[in-house]
Amino acid sequence: MKHYGKICTLMYDLDKPVVPEVDLAFFQNYVEKSNGPILQPMVGTGRFALPLMEKGFKIDGVDASADMLAKYRRVCKERGYDANIYENTLAEMELPELYALIFITSGSFSLITDDEEISRSLANINRHLLPGGSFVFEVSEYHDAHHLDHHWNGKWLKSPKGEIVLQSVVQNDQDRNSDIVHSLVRYELIKDGRLVDTEFLEFTLKYYNKGGDTLKALLEEHGFEDVIYYNSYDKTYDKNRTSFNLIVECRKKQ
Numbered sequence: 393m394k395h396y397g398k399i400c401t402l403m404y405d406l407d408k409p410v411v412p413e414v415d416l417a418f419f420q421n422y423v424e425k426s427n428g429p430i431l432q433p434m435v436g437t438g439r440f441a442l443p444l445m446e447k448g449f450k451i452d453g454v455d456a457s458a459d460m461l462a463k464y465r466r467v468c469k470e471r472g473y474d475a476n477i478y479e480n481t482l483a484e485m486e487l488p489e490l491y492a493l494i495f496i497t498s499g500s501f502s503l504i505t506d507d508e509e510i511s512r513s514l515a516n517i518n519r520h521l522l523p524g525g526s527f528v529f530e531v532s533e534y535h536d537a538h539h540l541d542h543h544w545n546g547k548w549l550k551s552p553k554g555e556i557v558l559q560s561v562v563q564n565d566q567d568r569n570s571d572i573v574h575s576l577v578r579y580e581l582i583k584d585g586r587l588v589d590t591e592f593l594e595f596t597l598k599y600y601n602k603g604g605d606t607l608k609a610l611l612e613e614h615g616f617e618d619v620i621y622y623n624s625y626d627k628t629y630d631k632n633r634t635s636f637n638l639i640v641e642c643r644k645k646q
């Protein structure tokens with residue numbers, strides 16, 4: 393239920409086929425400055441990694457979803473890109489290489505909501521960095537996540553084959569004081585007016601309501617230093633701005 397499945401992958405590609413230029417430019421800046429191997433965990437279908445590889449950078453990828461990776465692997469093969477792609481979670485990955493830069497885009501780190509798994513994931517990222525290596529990632533930062541206006545929402549899109557892909561999302565508000573928001577997503581694939589396949593995704597997001605205050609200590613506890621926050625891709629932080637992901641930059645302690 394927590395796995396990004398086949399219909400979810402199709403929806404992801406139809407809904408978010410290209411990365412906005414400002415988002416890509418922000419991460420490209422770190423990629424250009426990196427003086428060693430680069431890894432993008434939670435790489436998904438490669439929305440960020442593919443245009444970066446198109447520009448000549450080698451980006452290794454890790455993701456927990458076989459379906460998201462299948463799409464990513466297929467495109468890499470078609471375009472002849474040479475990158476190592478691993479199916480695993482952040483907490484469990486055991487890669488043969490150490491990296492100068494590890495980056496996670498689009499608030500994906502917030503998908504890890506269990507404290508113990510967050511801890512193991514950060515420790516494992518640290519372990520996969522070269523001394524002084526950089527870790528740049530995004531988390532969701534809303535100050536009142538449970539009052540977000542999407543308790544029940546949905547959308548549908550048409551695939552190139554003419555199928556309808558329907559996504560319905562319902563938020564669970566059992567614990568309104570929690571910083572974790574649980575949603576249930578139902579994906580449906582409809583062909584010639586008939587439902588041909590369906591899947592569910594339990595989608596949980598942890599909101600870092602206190603922003604940097606909580607994360608800085610956690611990162612330092614897991615071997616990182618020089619922690620900097622931004623909440624804009626122009627590398628600024630405005631504490632009154634609450635509608636943007638929190639971007640975190642730090643490095644492995646030397």
Ligand SMILES: C[S@@+](CC[C@H](N)C(=O)[O-])C[C@H]1O[C@@H](n2cnc3c(N)ncnc32)[C@H](O)[C@@H]1O
Pocket residue numbers: 396433434435436437438439440454455456457460480481482483496497498500503504
């Ligand atoms: C919303 S997608 C975003 C993908 C990519 N970051 C992007 O911006 O296009 C989130 C991805 O994180 C992966 N994921 C979720 N939890 C994970 C974990 N604990 N370890 C590794 N990958 C995970 C999912 O399989 C999915 O492909």
